[in-house]
Amino acid sequence: MSKYSAQLLEEQAAVDRAYGRLDSLRTQIKSRLDTVRAAGSHGSPTQRTERDSFANMYEDRLTQLRAVEDRLVFGRIDDNSHDRRYIGRIGLSSENHDPILTDWRADAARAFYEATPSNHGNIVMRRHISLHFRQVTAIEDEVLDMDSDQVDQAVDAGTLTGEGALLASLGSRRVGKMTDIVATIQAEQDRIIRAPLDRTIVVQGGPGTGKTAVALHRAAYLLYTYRRKLAGSGVLVVGPSSAFLHYIDQVLPSLGETGVVSRTIGDLIPGISAQTQDEPHQAKLKGDQRMARAIASAVAHRERIPAHLPTIKINGFSVPMLPVDVQEAIQDAKRTRKPHNQARESFISSVLSAMRRRYLDQLDYTPEQAEISDVAMQLRMSDEIRKTLNLAWLPMTGTWLVDQLFSKPNQLRRFAPWLSDQDVHSLIRPKGSPLTIADIPLVDEAMELLGPDPKLSAGQAAARRQQAEEEQYAKDTLAQAGIGTGIVNARMLLDNMAGDDPEALAQKAGADREWTYGHIVVDEAQELTAMDWRMLIRRCPSRSLTIVGDLGQTAALGGSRDWAKTMDPLFGPDRWDLAELTTDYRNPKEVSELAVKFAKTEGLYVSTSSSVREMEGAVHRITVQHMDQLPQAVLRQTLALAKEFLSTDGSGRLAIILPGSLLTMLEGPIRKQLDLDNKGQGQRYDWREQLSICDTNMVKGLEYDAVILVQPGQIELEAPSRLTAASDLYVAMTRPTQRLVIIRTPQDSGALEL
Numbered sequence: 001m002s003k004y005s006a007q008l009l010e011e012q013a014a015v016d017r018a019y020g021r022l023d024s025l026r027t028q029i030k031s032r033l034d035t036v037r038a039a040g041s042h043g044s045p046t047q048r049t050e051r052d053s054f055a056n057m058y059e060d061r062l063t064q065l066r067a068v069e070d071r072l073v074f075g076r077i078d079d080n081s082h083d084r085r086y087i088g089r090i091g092l093s094s095e096n097h098d099p100i101l102t103d104w105r106a107d108a109a110r111a112f113y114e115a116t117p118s119n120h121g122n123i124v125m126r127r128h129i130s131l132h133f134r135q136v137t138a139i140e141d142e143v144l145d146m147d148s149d150q151v152d153q154a155v156d157a158g159t160l161t162g163e164g165a166l167l168a169s170l171g172s173r174r175v176g177k178m179t180d181i182v183a184t185i186q187a188e189q190d191r192i193i194r195a196p197l198d199r200t201i202v203v204q205g206g207p208g209t210g211k212t213a214v215a216l217h218r219a220a221y222l223l224y225t226y227r228r229k230l231a232g233s234g235v236l237v238v239g240p241s242s243a244f245l246h247y248i249d250q251v252l253p254s255l256g257e258t259g260v261v262s263r264t265i266g267d268l269i270p271g272i273s274a275q276t277q278d279e280p281h282q283a284k285l286k287g288d289q290r291m292a293r294a295i296a297s298a299v300a301h302r303e304r305i306p307a308h309l310p311t312i313k314i315n316g317f318s319v320p321m322l323p324v325d326v327q328e329a330i331q332d333a334k335r336t337r338k339p340h341n342q343a344r345e346s347f348i349s350s351v352l353s354a355m356r357r358r359y360l361d362q363l364d365y366t367p368e369q370a371e372i373s374d375v376a377m378q379l380r381m382s383d384e385i386r387k388t389l390n391l392a393w394l395p396m397t398g399t400w401l402v403d404q405l406f407s408k409p410n411q412l413r414r415f416a417p418w419l420s421d422q423d424v425h426s427l428i429r430p431k432g433s434p435l436t437i438a439d440i441p442l443v444d445e446a447m448e449l450l451g452p453d454p455k456l457s458a459g460q461a462a463a464r465r466q467q468a469e470e471e472q473y474a475k476d477t478l479a480q481a482g483i484g485t486g487i488v489n490a491r492m493l494l495d496n497m498a499g500d501d502p503e504a505l506a507q508k509a510g511a512d513r514e515w516t517y518g519h520i521v522v523d524e525a526q527e528l529t530a531m532d533w534r535m536l537i538r539r540c541p542s543r544s545l546t547i548v549g550d551l552g553q554t555a556a557l558g559g560s561r562d563w564a565k566t567m568d569p570l571f572g573p574d575r576w577d578l579a580e581l582t583t584d585y586r587n588p589k590e591v592s593e594l595a596v597k598f599a600k601t602e603g604l605y606v607s608t609s610s611s612v613r614e615m616e617g618a619v620h621r622i623t624v625q626h627m628d629q630l631p632q633a634v635l636r637q638t639l640a641l642a643k644e645f646l647s648t649d650g651s652g653r654l655a656i657i658l659p660g661s662l663l664t665m666l667e668g669p670i671r672k673q674l675d676l677d678n679k680g681q682g683q684r685y686d687w688r689e690q691l692s693i694c695d696t697n698m699v700k701g702l703e704y705d706a707v708i709l710v711q712p713g714q715i716e717l718e719a720p721s722r723l724t725a726a727s728d729l730y731v732a733m734t735r736p737t738q739r740l741v742i743i744r745t746p747q748d749s750g751a752l753e754l
Contacts (some may be wrong), residue, residue, distance in 0.1 A: 003173030004139075012136045014086055015073050019134050021092050022072060026065050033058040034683055062367050064090070064257075067250075072134075073101060076127040077111050080145070086349025087112045092616075105224040113190035120144035153372065178634065183252025186210075191216045192579045195228045197519065200576040201501065202563050203548040206608035207595070211548040212701060215521045216251045218546050222519055223257050233518035237262040240524040246703045261510045261517075265532055266437040269444055270511050272399070274435040277697075282722040285423055286438040287529020287558035294416040295445045297399055299340055300393040301415070303330055303347075310384040312373055317362050321385065325354040326392050333393070340396065347393045352379050395454035398446035402439055408429035409573050439533035447513060500553055517542055524701055525549035529558040533570055538585045543571055551605040553700065555727045557720060561605070584611040584734075588618035591740045595733040598754060602726035603648050615738065622743045630710065631666055632744050635673055637708055638691070643707040645738060646690050655692040655704040657732045659714040666710075667693045694730035706739040707732070713751035 019616060036055045068089040071274045075087035091103035102109050111123045124145040130138040192214050195201050201218070205211035219235050237252075237260055239245045245262045252260050267275040278286065285291075288731055305327060311320040329350035359375050360367065379385060405411055414426050419427070437441065451593040468501045507513040518541045522528070526549035528536075537543070560566040584592045592611035599606045634656060646652035656665060674687050692699070709732050719725030733740060742754065 007139055008136050010128075011076075011139055011570065014076075015129070015131065015136055018073050018086065018088060018092055020096065021100055022065060022068070022140060026062065029058050029062045029065065033062065037582070046453075050596055056443050057231070071131050074129055074133065076114070077109075077112050077123050078125045078127070079122045080124050082093075085109075086475075092285075096419060105221045105379070111188070114187050115144050116187065116358075117144050117270065131512040133378055150742040186583070188581060188583075189214045189217075192581075193221050194575070197222055197229065197544055198542075200543055200545045200547065200567070200571050202525075202567060202576055203546065204550065204563065204580065204607055205548070205581030206550055206552060206584060206606060207606065207731065208592070208611075208703075209581035210585055211550070211581055212248065214581070215523060215548045216248060219260060219519065219521050220252055220257045223260075228516075230518040233516060235260045235519045236509070236517045237521045238268070238523065238536065239264055240527060240700055241698070241700065242267075244523070263510070264437075265528070265535070266440055266553065268535065269440060269447070269513055272435065272438045272440065272443065274440050276434055276436045278436045278438045279426070280724065282426055283438040283529070283556065284558035285419065285427060286436075286442060287531045287556075289530035289534075290418060291416065291442055291531055292445055292534060294405070295401070295442060296449060297415040298405055298411065299396075299446065299449045302396060303333075303340070304392060305330075306388055306391040308388075310382075310388055312379075312382055312384060314359055314378050315371075317359055319355050319359045319379075321351065321355055321388060325351050329354070330393070340393075340449055341451040341454045343451075344393045344395055344454075348389055351392075352376065352385075353391060355379055355385075368630045396446075397453050398443040398450055398452055399435065401446045401450070402435070402442050403431060403433070405442075407433070408441075408560055415588045438529070438531075441529070441535040444513070444535045444538070445531070447469055447651075458694055463708065515539065517546045517548070518542065521546045521548075523548050524553075525560070526551055526554040527556045527559045527700075529556065533566070537570060543575065550607065552607070553727050553731050555697070555700075555724050555731070557724065584608045586737055588613050588615035588733055588736075588738065590615065590618040591733065591736060594619055594740075594754065595730055597729045598733065599726065602730075603723070604730060606727055618736075618739055620739065620741045622741065623749065624743065624745055627745060630662075630743065630745070631669055634666065634708060635670055635709060637741050637743065638670065638674065640645055641706045641708070641739065641741070650686065653690055653692070653704040654706050654708070655694065655699060655702075655735060656708045656710065657699060657715075657735070658693065658695060658710045659718050660695045661714070661718060662711065663693070663743065696732050700731055702737050703737055705737055706741065707736040708741045708743060709733060709741050711745070711748045712742065712754060713748035716752050 033055060036051050036058065039051055071089070073086055073088045074177065077085050077087065079085075083109065086101050087104055087109050088101040089104065090101070091106060092101040093099055104112070111607075113128060115121065115123045115126060118615075124143065126142045126144060128140045128142075129136060130140075132642070134498070135233055192201060192203055195218070203211045216237070217564060220236065223230055223235060231384070237245075237248075238246065239262065242264060245264065249262065262659075295535055301725050305323050307327070309321040309323065311318050329347045332350045333347035336343050336346050338346070356375055356379060360372070405415065406429055409424055412419065412427060494660055509517065517540050518543075520536060522536065522545060525547045530536070536545075549560070551563065554561055563578060564573075570576075585596070589611040592608060596606055596608050622637065624630055638654065638656065642652075643652055645654065656670070670693060671687060692702075692704070712729055712732070715729060715732070716722070716725035721730055
């Protein structure tokens with residue numbers, strides 16, 4: 001047996017021990033969960049609540065243990081005392097509490113990512129362990145102390161290498177999901193991941209620098225390190241699209257964290273989901289910071305003195321509603337500092353009280369309480385008074401207010417006077433039109449000013465009644481126990497009975513618009529407008545955010561082109577830090593250099609300084625003489641790339657990126673021909689899953705084995721601005737991990753040089 005094989009067997013024993021312990025824990029937790037479930041609904045309310053709490057805890061732990069199955073162990077560090085420490089997705093100890101596996105987030109695992117030959121402390125060697133399912137397939141050693149005898153041993157065993165684990169992971173076929181980088185985190189990435197919770201971190205990085213992976217690993221690290229602080233508030237991940245969130249949704253569970261809330265801007269408000277995109281100029285107008293003033297003005301306009309005030313007859317006396325009554329009631333309501341719909345209760349009470357006093361002032365006797373109550377009832381039941389009160393202080397919902405704003409030109413001109421007639425014309429739409437993604441921050445702004453919907457749905461009302469009943473039950477329990485004097489209150493008891501259940505917390509947070517998170521991760525942050533940021537900051541009063549993006553990829557007209565100009569007003573110049581990633585791990589060097597040269601020529605901000613991989617023939621150019629030859633050329637290349645990069649096991653991903661004007665024309669015929677070819681060749685490629693035919697807006701944040709870029713010059717011509725066009729093409733060119741194919745006509749080449 002070779003020395004390398006012997007090393008594999010040695011590591012296989014360590015891996016088997018870790019998986020054995022994992023299986024044992026799963027069996028224990030499953031048994032406990034079955035026991036709790038078997039108890040059913042018997043016993044007192046307290047006993048049933050306790051069982052539910054344990055069931056939630058066991059289910060969450062079981063989910064966590066199942067999620068870390070893949071590549072449970074991936075590393076080892078050896079110190080100068082010949083002690084070994086294995087690094088993995090979660091921490092594991094034996095029944096006797098002997099360490100088996102160190103969680104990658106633990107302080108003891110830092111050296112696995114941060115140690116260098118010039119700064120390694122007492123660590124002499126770092127080993128990368130590659131697994132296929134539970135089988136050790138390869139080991140690679142990085143000797144950090146060149147004076148150590150580990151150098152000769154690694155050379156003798158054939159395990160000495162450099163960044164082999166990283167390069168192997170980059171060369172593997174895509175599977176349509178982002179995989180974690182926990183086994184290959186680089187030192188510059190690790191420093192960002194372990195930054196303190198109380199700082200906002202902006203991670204600027206070009207395509208392929210790993211900024212999204214860094215942000216997700218940072219979320220996992222914070223949840224592990226600051227679990228007590230985040231246990232009651234949770235973490236929100238905001239991505240650019242549902243496709244992107246689907247792409248990353250397995251990363252955090254694979255790192256041992258479940259229950260994180262993930263949303264797009266379009267579905268951040270519970271019960272509302274916007275999918276429609278505005279035209280770029282419309283989205284820019286709606287994202288302007290001044291739109292907050294427009295919403296505030298629209299709300300304030302519904303707090304007024306109506307032109308006509310009623311006089312009603314009660315028991316033969318005339319009782320008028322006077323302007324002074326309404327004016328004082330408005331001032332009383334505003335002094336409460338409550339949202340519009342909640343302050344309305346104070347407004348109504350003030351007006352009715354003034355009218356009731358006016359009735360009593362006309363009496364020459366002291367009325368009994370029954371008469372006073374009857375007068376109050378008649379005032380409250382009067383249709384004329386009710387209509388007038390609604391005119392004076394209208395109850396509203398955020399969606400209704402925004403719908404009114406964009407369906408009535410006069411209102412939009414009045415509340416947003418900085419808009420030109422052309423701007424107003426572009427924003428106006430029929431009443432009742434579906435909400436767009438750019439509308440959502442405006443709706444959220446309105447909801448913040450208006451407060452809860454005055455007409456709660458039956459489901460919401462029932463939920464509130466249930467919550468009230470639970471709190472009453474908790475109070476009764478405390479009273480029976482003779483406690484509850486302030487040290488322990490009903491809310492604390494309810495939280496304790498609910499248990500530490502991240503998934504339940506996530507469900508609760510995701511259903512509550514007013515929920516505030518302990519930390520927010522924002523991806524593709526360069527695309528967010530000022531109104532988007534207002535909506536996010538509202539959800540994180542602690543200002544603890546991880547913000548990742550690339551100024552060179554900004555496509556939105558209202559997005560960021562300078563981090564300081566965006567961040568300073570939000571956090572203050574001294575409350576946020578900028579970290580820049582410069583190494584392109586995704587793209588082959590030929591692709592990266594082509595994209596970077598183009599971006600710099602177009603005046604984009606470029607962070608990338610180098611690429612770690614060289615692949616001959618990574619860029620392939622094809623010129624067709626006429627437009628009608630494009631479909632066949634694209635089809636031929638797609639079939640060739642499928643044969644090279646797609647596998648019948650479902651791995652491998654291709655993308656055809658087209659101008660928007662060609663998308664509908666080419667997608668149908670290409671897919672039809674691919675289906676015919678697939679059947680004729682007896683292949684089992686799943687074209688719907690493994691092939692994307694799309695425009696530049698749909699690929700941001702994603703990656704593919706190979707990309708076919710069609711008519712890049714036409715893509716530039718269709719963009720709303722030259723900078724946007726450059727960003728779109730920069731994004732499109734940097735999606736492939738293996739091959740970029742550019743297909744175009746001579747006319748297209750003349751319009752844009754690549």
